[in-house]
Amino acid sequence: xxxxxxxxxxxxxxxxxxxxxxxxxxxxxxxxxxxxxxxxxxxxxxxxxxxxxxxxxxxxxxxxxxxxxxxxxxxxxxxxxxxxxxxxxxxxxxxxxxxxxxxxxxxxxxxxxxxxxxxxxxxxxxxxxxxxxxxxxxxxxxxxxxxxxxxxxxxxxxxxxxxxxxxxxxxxxxxxxxxxxxxx
Numbered sequence: 461x462x463x464x465x466x467x468x469x470x471x472x473x474x475x476x477x478x479x480x481x482x483x484x485x486x487x488x489x490x491x492x493x494x495x496x497x498x499x500x501x502x503x504x505x506x507x508x509x510x511x512x513x514x515x516x517x518x519x520x521x522x523x524x525x526x527x528x529x530x531x532x533x534x535x536x537x538x539x540x541x542x543x544x545x546x547x548x549x550x551x552x553x554x555x556x557x558x559x560x561x562x563x564x565x566x567x568x569x570x571x572x573x574x575x576x577x578x579x580x581x582x583x584x585x586x587x588x589x590x591x592x593x594x595x596x597x598x599x600x601x602x603x604x605x606x607x608x609x610x611x612x613x614x615x616x617x618x619x620x621x622x623x624x625x626x627x628x629x630x631x632x633x634x635x636x637x638x639x640x641x642x643x644x
Contacts, residue, residue, distance in 0.1 A: 481528045483555035488521040491559070508606060508613055509570060512620035516566025519624025520559035562624025569623040569630050570616060574605060577637070584612035584619070 495514045498506055572578055574586045587608040607613045623630050 480555055481525070483552050484521060484525050484528060487555060487559065488518070488525060491517055491521060507603065508616055509567065512566050512570045512616050513563045515617045515620035516562040516564070516624035517559040518562075519566070519621040519626075520562025521624075522621075523562070523625045523627070524555070524558045558627070559624065561627065565623040565627075565630040566620035569619055569633070572633065573616065573619065578633070582615070584608070584615040586612070 491514065495511075495518070498510065498514070573584050576586070579585075585608040586605055589604045589606060607616050
């Protein structure tokens, strides 16, 4: 598609583009406000998995905002006329899909790291909290199995953001696990 075609498409479909951009923008601002509130009010009580999920949401929002802001081709040319007719609720739902997928991908990636399936200097290490007694209670085990040190917490959060930002990142890892098992 040439720049001229892009400009014509942009002008013709500015309404739907601006609606999606607006919802993504306000969603991102809201998420930042919620994240800031959680961190401010919960402090050290906030489980790292919640922050990782929020980082995944944020990655999904940032990825979507970047695409919409650059006006990359989001839909086929003929779909824009139909999109102008959709309700605001559907625009909101459409706008929230990438962040939701990003949050889910962040949790899956966090589980992959916590399970020791990917290891190395770039990835967080996990350990039980000091004084933890293994008693077989799943919630107890999961709540005490945490990133080992401060840098591991940060790595978990950064990787959560990356999982949300890159839609194909976690599925590619999962495909690698599946393909690796099939070869054995």
